Amino acid sequence: MSEKMEVQLAVVGGGPAGLAAALTASRLGIGVLLIDENKELGGQLIKQTHKFFGSHRHMASVRGIEIANRLKNDIKGDPNITVFIDTTAVGYYENGELLLYQKSPEEKLVSCFPKAVIFATGARENMLAFPGTDLPGVYGAGAVQTLMNVYGVLPARKILMVGSGNIGLIVSYQLLQAGTEVAAIVEILPRIGGYIVHASKVRRYGVPILTRHTIIEARGKEWVEEAVIARVGEDFKPVKGTERVLEVDAVCLAVGLSPIVELVRHAGVYTPYISELGGLVPWHDDDMRTNLPNVFVAGDLAGIEEATTAMLEGELAALSAAEYFEIKSDEIDGMRRDRKARLEELRASRFSEKVKKGLQKLVAKKPK
Ligand SMILES: Cc1cc2nc3c(=O)[nH]c(=O)nc-3n(C[C@H](O)[C@H](O)[C@H](O)COP(=O)(O)OP(=O)(O)OC[C@H]3O[C@@H](n4cnc5c(N)ncnc54)[C@H](O)[C@@H]3O)c2cc1C
The missing domain is CATH 3.50.50.60 (FAD/NAD(P)-binding domain)
Incomplete structure (x- = not known):
């Protein structure tokens, strides 16, 4: 059985990047469909019982699972966000169709036509x-x-x-x-x-x-x-x-991760090979825009990093989706500046040298 639905913004992947993207988009008045293949939202965070490192401004000393719970609670009460868990996005076609395979509460295919999509599908292990x-x-x-x-x-x-x-x-x-x-x-x-x-x-x-x-x-x-x-x-x-x-x-x-790029490639997003970012990655600018005007990316999919950077990228992707929907405000400009500054701060350590090199290579690969 298959059914059709109209959506303003689809967010594929309910890890830290997708959750942050959905919450930010909703706050800006955008209707969101959030999709994750697992029975629970949170992505990698639900396994992370250890306390995060880094600065307190970026969730240091908070356990990954606790971060997931906070984000999930915010999502739960949000009237602008529809959540499909136990649902896999299996295809994204040229006509704008995002095909979903829903496993529960009833097994079915859902054909959805989002006006824009944020992909935050994370990474798989090598x-x-x-x-x-x-x-x-x-x-x-x-x-x-x-x-x-x-x-x-x-x-x-x-x-x-x-x-x-x-x-x-x-x-x-x-x-x-x-x-x-x-x-x-x-x-x-x-x-x-x-x-x-x-x-x-x-x-x-x-x-x-x-x-x-x-x-x-x-x-x-x-x-x-x-x-x-x-x-x-x-x-x-x-x-x-x-x-x-x-x-x-x-x-x-524990020998590294590779971005899960199949869906974005299906969508026609350009995915150069940048070893410093984990292999094939969707080309994107620092606002998380891809070469397709209505497709944005965030998190480990956009280059293997951390949950803290994934959340900031998710927020930036949502701000770019808002721009695509012609939603403008001083608040959005301020948020964009703030999130970019925070990313720069997080990437200042010597552990981020590799990622920074990868991101520079990505800039050079900008499609004509
Ligand atoms: C052991 C370990 C320790 C870590 N410690 C830290 C730490 O201390 N601090 C820190 O900041 N980071 C840490 N990280 C890294 C952090 O977990 C990841 O960087 C972060 O989870 C990436 O977020 P994401 O949203 O991009 O992807 P994920 O968390 O992987 O979420 C992606 C989600 O998308 C879903 N998905 C994928 N494809 C589809 C599809 N087609 N349809 C529907 N759903 C789909 C996946 O099932 C998943 O739920 C750690 C990671 C590990 C493994």
Whole structure:
């Protein structure tokens, strides 16, 4: 069964970027349809039980899950926002049709014709290929967090973590707190990728962080029983004779994220490859406008960063949608200046060097 609906603005993705975009658009008088494929709004935030870092102006010391709850409460009472959860946007066509597959309360297709769309579909985890990569017990870090923090299931007794970025470090710490032994964290680069404060926490538990090391094999009959690691040379290839076997029942891969670009590509948005932003990314300017006048992007989809930047980008995307609808005011101009200044402030740290380089490359890729 399929039904049709008219919408002013559709926001695809109910993570921090989409929630912030929907709330800002609604405040400016725009009617919003907010769509998320999960049964609950919040995106990655619902797994994040740790306190955020950074400045207090940007939610530092607040747990990710608490940020999600605050945003969700605001959405709940908002008469301008219609929420479709358990609903996947499966296509966006040249005639302006956004096709939705709704799984509940009744399974159906909804054909919707928004006048503008903000895509905030987030990112998916990168995987690594090695012998045994398909054994049960080889997880992505997002799956480990979901099992532990959303469903209360301990994913392993003893685990090897691959990747020492903030995700690898934070998930290792959460595993330790939940009672899993972390045999080691291996990192292929010569230095730890995440914040030292996170690294220190896991080191205090006695977990070795082995830089210039990688996983080369997972072994086991029906599930992971051992992981083989090795040191890598300058060429990032394993050095023969440095292999070590670790007895573990799981391997967790925290080796980066890639933006989920399928829908924006379907829409005709130009998506150059910028490795510093996570791979293929929708081209956008600093107001989150794409090469299509009525399509805007925000959050990890627009380049892998953080929830704090995702929310500011979501707000900027909503302000640009307002401009598209010819809604103008001094307040909007002021908000735009403020959100851009805050993004600049957040990106001032040395941890944002990579993102800043990526954004500069994106400017140079502006479509003619
Ligand atoms: C372990 C870990 C720790 C982190 N710690 C911090 C931290 O301390 N501070 C910080 O600022 N950030 C942190 N982050 C990063 C932060 O979680 C992300 O940057 C942020 O969630 C990105 O927000 P988003 O809205 O762009 O995407 P997401 O949160 O990924 O939300 C996207 C949503 O869109 C939905 N979706 C995708 N495609 C469709 C579709 N076709 N139809 C319908 N719905 C769809 C997804 O299911 C998801 O719900 C952390 C991340 C991880 C994994």
